[in-house]
Amino acid sequence: MIRPQAAPVVVLRQNTKREQGRKAQLANIQAGMTIADIVRTTLGPKSMLKMLLDPIGGIVMTNDGNAILREVDVAHPAAKSMIELSRSQDEEVGDGTTSVVVLAGEMLAVAEPFLERNMHPTIIVAGYIQALDDTLKLLGEIATPIDASDDKRLTEIVHTCIDTKFPARWGNMIIGCSRLPSA
Template identity: 60%
Template sequence: MLLDPMGGIVLTNDGHAILREIEVAHPAAKSMIELSRTQDEEVGDGTTTVIILAGEILAQALPQLERNIHPVQIIAAFKRALADALNIIEEISLPVNINDDKAMYSLISSSIGTKFVSRWSELMCNLALKAVRTVSHDVGGGKKEVDIKRYARVEKIPGGEIEDSKVLDGVMLNKDITHPKMRRRIENPRIILLDCPLEYKKGESQTNIEISKEEDWNRILQIEEEQVKHMCDSILALKPDLVITEKGVSDLAQHFLVKSNVTALRRVRKTDNSRIARATGATIVNRVDDIQESDIGTHCGLFQISKIGDEYFTFITHCKYPKACTILLRGPSKDILNEIERNLQDAMAVARNV
C-alpha cells in the first residue's frame, strides 16, 4: 500500500506501479526504473523479474570491475551470454495454436497467478482473450495489429461483484442524452459521428455590429437560427437515428432533432468517438455539409442508455464486426478496481504478444 504525493492510495503488487511512485536521485536506480517502464510497455508483464535479473547482473559485474577488467569487455561477455540464452530459449520453445482456448488460458493464467485477481483466474483469462481477439485487425502479409491501448478501453464502475465484469462487443460511454424526450433505446440505429458543434458558429476574428433598428436585431437572431437549421437539415436528410458529436449541441438544434425523433450525444471524448467509428463502421465528419451515405455507421445492433448506480451510461453494442471493445469492470471499491485493471492490462499484453 503506497501513499502518493497527492494523498491518494495505491494498492498493488505490480512492480512497475510501485516503482513509478518512487522518487529516486541515483542515476543507476533511475535507469532501473526506466527498464521496468520499457518492459511494461513492450511486454506488459515481468516488470519485477526484469529488475531482479538486472540487479543480479550488476552485482556479478562489480567483482570484475574490481579486478580492473574494462567495462567494454564485461559488456561483450554479457552479450555472448545473451546470445546463448536466446539460443536455449529457441530450442526449448513450443509452438502455440492461438485458436486453442485451453493453451491460451494456461499461458495467460501464468501471468496473473501471482496477482490479486488469481482467484478469478478463469474470468480474467476469458476477458483478456476476448478483448484481444475483438480488437485484432489483419493488416495484410499475415500480420495482425492489436492496439489494446487505443481500442480496448477499461471502464471501472464501483459496485456489484467482480464476477459481473464482462467484455462488451461495442462501446460504453459515461454519457446521457442531451434532451429528455429523445429515445433511450434504438435497435439497429443509423449513426452519424461529428467533430463539429451543432450551434451557431462565431467568426475567427472578433467583430462588432452596430444595430440601429429593431428589425436588424431580429434579423441577426434569424440568421443564427437559419444557420443551425441548415446544419440540422443537412443531417436529417440522411435519416439518422443517433448523432454523436465531440462538441456542443445548442438548444435549438436539440429542438429540431427531437422533432425528427433523432437522439443526440454531445461532448464525447475524441478517443471514444474513434472507437465508436471503428465498432460501427461510421466515419467521423468535420463539416456537416460533407456528410455522405457512406459515412453512416450501420453495424451497431443496439443503442441503449442504462442507469448503473447513480449515473447514466450509454451502450452501443451488438456490433457486427466490432474492432473495438469496452471491458466493464465491477468491484467493491475504486482501489481494488484500479488493481484489477492493472492485472488485466498485464493479461491482455501477454495475449497480444502471443
C-alpha cells in the same frame, strides 16, 4: 590568434561529489542494486506490501513494483535509469516491471567482481552478449510449437500468464472471454 583549449567548466550543486573511473562505476552498480533491493521483496508468493507516503500525505500500501518506483524520489543517475527501465517495461509490455529491475540489479551484481578485478566494461558486456546468444540458442532448442487451434493448451498458457495478476475467479472469466469470436 589561436586560443589554447581551456578545461570545461562544470557547474554542480554545492554538496555534489564528482567521481570518475572505477569508483564511479562501482557507485553506479550500488545505486542500481539498491533500487532492485527496494522492489525485490514484492515478488513471489510471500511478497510483502510496502507502505508509501504519497505527495499529498496519503498512505498507499502496494506490492506493485512499478507503483513503488513511481513514488521513489532519487537523485542518482544510475538509480534514475533503473526506474526508467521499469517505466519503459510498463509502456512496452505492460507487465514484468519488478522482474526487469530485479534482473538488471542481479546483472549489475554479477558484473561488480569483474570490475573490481580491473576487467574493462566492454569485456564484461561482451560476456553478457555471448550469454544472450547462448540463451537464445538453448531456448530455440527447447521451445515447443503451439497449435493455435488447440483450445485446451491455449487456455493453459493464458492461465499461466494471468494467474499472477488476477484471482482465479477473474482469470477464468477472462479466459472465457478470450474465446469469443472477434467481430
